[in-house]
Amino acid sequence: MWSLHPKYLDVKGLIAVWREALLAKHVLEGKTKGYKNHPQLERFKAVKCPVDAINQYLSEIHKEAVLRGYNFDSEKVNWKYIECKMTVTTGQIKYESRHLLKKLKTRDLCRFNKFAHVESFDTQPLFEVTEGEIERWEKN
Numbered sequence: 001m002w003s004l005h006p007k008y009l010d011v012k013g014l015i016a017v018w019r020e021a022l023l024a025k026h027v028l029e030g031k032t033k034g035y036k037n038h039p040q041l042e043r044f045k046a047v048k049c050p051v052d053a054i055n056q057y058l059s060e061i062h063k064e065a066v067l068r069g070y071n072f073d074s075e076k077v078n079w080k081y082i083e084c085k086m087t088v089t090t091g092q093i094k095y096e097s098r099h100l101l102k103k104l105k106t107r108d109l110c111r112f113n114k115f116a117h118v119e120s121f122d123t124q125p126l127f128e129v130t131e132g133e134i135e136r137w138e139k140n
Contacts, residue, residue: 001040001057003088004096005122006064008115010108013100014070018061022076025054039137047086055081056126088123089132097121 001020002009009017024041026032028050044050044057055078065072097118104112115121123129 002096002100003092003123003127004100005124006061008097008100008104008111008118008121009064010104010111011068011070012107013103014061014065014068018058018065018072021054021058021061025051025058025076028054042137043086043088043135047084049082049084051078052081053084053086053126055079056083057124060124060126084126085128086126087130088127089130089135091133092135092138093121093123093129095134095138 001024002013002017006014006017020040023032024038024044027036027038027041028044044053047053058077059079059081062072062074062077101112101116104115
């Protein structure tokens with residue numbers, strides 16, 4: 001799941017992160033047996049209210065989908081979440097931005113050209129950026 005703001009994602013990326021976040025939500029709610037040990041879940045499990053955090057994360061993906069005219073099911077998000085903040089490192093943002101640009105270059109050249117020269121990528125509003133290397137849960 002991306003720490004970057006969903007505005008940078010191409011349609012395939014936006015759909016994929018929506019699906020991954022929904023699956024993560026089910027895990028955090030205890031509604032599935034699979035996917036429980038996925039490294040990305042560590043950061044959500046580390047916060048005081050992980051279910052609120054994943055709903056907040058999903059809400060931003062949903063907002064981006066609506067802006068683009070896509071029909072993501074708003075019923076999948078518990079809109080009564082309590083806002084929270086999570087941290088993400090500068091190294092992680094740098095890693096994700098390079099990774100995303102590689103994907104965009106092959107999947108959506110127009111979008112790649114739009115963002116190729118961005119010096120500082122925005123994060124999902126859920127995240128506050130702190131100095132540091134790539135997150136330990138990231139698969140290199």
